Amino acid sequence: MAKKNSPKYRSPQPTRSTREEVAPSSSSTVAMRETIESIVIAFVLAFLFRTFQAEAFVIPTGSMSPSLLGQHKDVKCSECGYRFRTTASTEGEDRDARLARLRNPTVTHQERMQLEREIAGAEVIAGMCPMCRQTMLYRTDDLPRGLPASVDTENVVDEPSYPGDRILVNKYSFGFRDPERWEVVVFKFPGNGEMNYIKRLVGLPGEELQVYQGDIFVRPQEEGAEYKIERKPPHKVKAMLQPVHDTDYDPQILHNAGWPLRWSDATGGWQTEVESDDSNLVQRHKFVSTDAPADAPVSWLRYQHLLPDDNDWTIARRFADRGEYVGTTKEQWLAGIRPQLITDFNPYNARILRAQLMNRGPLQIEPHLLGMEWVMDLGVLMDVEIHEARGELLLDLVEAGKHFTCQIDLRTGKATLSIDGMPEFAPTAETPLSEAGEFRIQFANVDDQLMLWVNDELIPFGESNESATYNADQVFGGRENAIPQTSEDDPGDLAPVGIGARGASLTTTHLEVLRDIYYISARANDEPMRAKWSGLGYHLDYDHPDDAAELSDGTRIPPLSYERQLFSDPSTWPRFLTRHKRNFPVDEGQYFVMGDNSPESLDCRLWKRGNDPNAVPGGAYLDARLMTGDAVSVFWPHSWGSIPGLKKLPGFPNFWDMRIVR
Template sequence: MPATPPRAESPAGSPAQGPVTSTPAVPREENWRETIESVVIAFILAFLFRTFEAEAFVIPTGSMAPTLYGQHRDITCDQCGHRFAVGASTPPAFDSELRNGGIDHDRRMHSAVCPNAACQHVNNVLDREIFAGDRILVNKFPYDYQEPARWDVVVFKFPEGAKTNYIKRLVGLPGEEIQIRRGDVWYRPLDSDAPWSIARKPIEKQNEIQILVHDNDLPARKLLDQGWPESWQGQPDTQWQGDAERRSFRIDPTGEGRQQTQWLRYTHRLPQPQDWLTAESGTQLRAPDPQLIRDVYGYNTRITNDQAEASQRRREPISLGFRELAANWVSDLSLSCTLHPEGAQGEVLLEIVEGQRRYRCRFDLANGKGQLEHPSEMAPVPDETDLVLVGAPFESGLTSGRSHSVQFTNFDNRLVVLVDGTVRQSVDLDLTPDAPNPALSPGDLRDTPEDRSPVGIAVKGASLRVEHIKIHRDIYYTEDNSQGRADPLFRLADSPDNSQDEFLMLGDNSPRSNDSRLWRDSHAVPRRLLIGKAFCIYWPHAIPFLNGGRGFPGASYREQGDPKAPKIPRFSFPFYPQFSRMKRIW
């Protein structure tokens, strides 16, 4: 069969003075906001260039979302209040809604689906402003003095068209064989039979690029009012009490309960568009079936006009098309929450399920120690007696009578515990025969019914309040071979003088990234095509205010096909800088 053509994608990094492709000129009076922004940017750059040899770029596409945004809409969910960005497809992509200075009616974004798991509301965004992509600074000379490192965000010349700049994450180094398995990157020396090693992201980088699955502080109250179950619930016959308004949970064990391990668990339930229609009609909702956590990217939840109109013709609720649906089970998860122990006795447990394994972090409140562990897979029912210890005991930093921010992570075959922002324990799980802490092989890993309720918090003899509970997942790199490579491995050349060195590049938004997996002629980027290392977002889009947070529209885009359609502003005013996203690029 002929190879499937690559997905269309515009250049991933364009010089700040404008993208490579030409666009129609915009009248000067419509560009006053960009003029003000340019003046502010000029002052910022003047200070930065005194210290760094840098070049400014604009990100036009979403291939590196959520790390970097291309042109996008900034959405706050109408129902739960979760804020998320959704990509606005731009030329030369085949489904671009911006064409010849106007809006293509069929490809115009009609709706965007909230990625917060317990919400999934379809938000109407027909009149929302389209913001420019992130403006970034790229240090052009670090690789003259140091070697490129795995997980760097790199700007380079596209190997199949060197006039085009791309920006991706470097995942493979010269002299390596690379394979992608179950969303992770694995490597070993080139042309060897050495065991495969998983590529682990640095902890601080991992925390910056993880993707939200569920935020318990942002409930979809309209669903809950009609009988939709809370995602976090105490297990039967436990003494957990929930506060629906404060979004917190509390337990004060009494009687026999002080000797029991009492679990509060998250169950992954996803409302469907029909559930929202049912709730809005005032009808009680049925109990939904739990599901696996999959590789949903909120940035990709765009529903176009033609998709919405097709659903309406079929008299079906507006929903994502097949191309946007997530397909892959993601087992690399992170739990973060605030714990408030109310006495120096008993134990607190955090649990993350991954297939046949239940990884746990056990805090002993009496002695201040922590211990990573998992019940043996050989036990027919996981219990408290057949435990496999993972790593050594550690000082937890948990004390009674005060609140602690706690994070327990299972990413890239590594268990990490952070308390109040400090790493308290980090243990690597490996596949080598003599590994002190063996991992499950990707080939042996399989989902179980417990993966539908994969995260839990428990106490044994402890009084505890829990709040601000969030679940995140790791980036999932898809094993895309639409070009029909005969060899599933990526082989990267190495040379003594570095002249023939090659690197492997992947986009963080794997389903929407034209990267090493999809290039026709070569999957590698030669060293000579590296431009530099991206190091900061110096100007994300400005934030309009007043008028309900949307500002007042200036000139609007011309609608092609429906003159009565809601207008999309070219810009809005007044506005202020988005300081929260002016940051280092991890």
């Protein structure tokens, strides 16, 4: 079975006639003329829009990634074929400024050497695929000898840097209405009125905002008012969920060496078929059973977050080359594999600069760029072929040890939601899953709300889906108690996504695990952590892992033994009880904005008073007078660089990446 071939998953590839030298025909000449005419018309329209209603902006940084992209590398993984982007902002304006200074004849020899070192050090030379987690080289020049065996050095492509997304901004929409929460807005940066910034609006005038456990809470600015979680509308949730894993991108090289599949039959009853498709695997998970009584046990297919690291890739590559395990045995290797918690890893941030090697660091992604926050809000997306309209299909998401389940009766199409320990929570809805056929199903637990889509249509549980919301304080006996859980009887958050069946006949394919955006709770006066090799600062949502911590009941939490221990060792999980709450008042005439790429977003959380060029004169808020407008669409993504009859045409857009800003 072929993999999905939509633009979301597959980069458009030039045909043979495009790549090779082909004389332009008369039709290609016409096409070129029409393209040039279209570009001229686009510029004229852009000028008119700018004058009267709208204006075009270029995204400079990746603070809104993956929704919007700054200067970046657009990469196709050499092993699994997954398309992803990595930031290249260091190769942008700062690098250009250094190059301009380098051309100045008055620069001294010492200054020239320093500038050349800084320019070289700013090059992004490698990144990490979010699906198969291999470290990928982006450059072929000036690389050191003896690169680690975990790195594929035979299929390296020099990856160019592309400019940020060009977006269209409606400058006058807020003249007729107030900005709405969760909108993507453009504004003048308070520290520099000539700079345009773009963020997501999360806080409104007259309220106090709290960032906690990755979510947004608000309350009125009045004594005795309580914080309540702000739930994103379902269409925003669907647009903002980020990929964690996709079965279409499991590389064959790992599987051949014995690496386990992330989805496995947990209780018996599922049949997994694995075939080869190019360099990847095609997976089908079948469940065929006779009618079972209502109290028969459910058969579960469960996801574990099994992430290969550099050592695992070294073993797999050596096995592919030699057909044997070097330095270990298969049993020893597999015995060391441990499932992990799902984190806020964003491949956009996972880059290696040449400066890291120049400073004698390894060709390895800095540990903090692999995601340092446990994400509780998850989703699952899959294709299901129902062979017969009988039995039940169940979708299960685990959060802090509690199971949030959607049970669908395939005879009637009735869906029922349930939560561990809350028998009174049982909202129902009607779905089209009452007959044989093929369906696209998505289930999510985000912002204390359960959501179900069938064929991209929301299935509402009550009006506006209000029956599917729940109170996390009731579920967990206090929201602060929501930390990861696991046991011998229930793997819990180490197997956080499940697909169940009872008495059904069906096949699932194209399984995807998704996660919500995690907003890190930080403020300007928090002391940042320092990266291991680069020394760059970053913020954490919990007490410093190198320090011992003490809980309110006097329990002492020892420091971590290594950077990533928190995500695979349950004994360290009480540290999540130290997650911070950061409160921000938003007065009248003010807004609060944050970036979707929270680990690398300079937003209201980190703005401070003072005369610093990067500071806000007043504090952690956006003055309403600085609001420019709302982002409408990405109207001119970077070019793929070729059209029929021409090898390259700079500026020719990639139409597949044009999109409405959500």
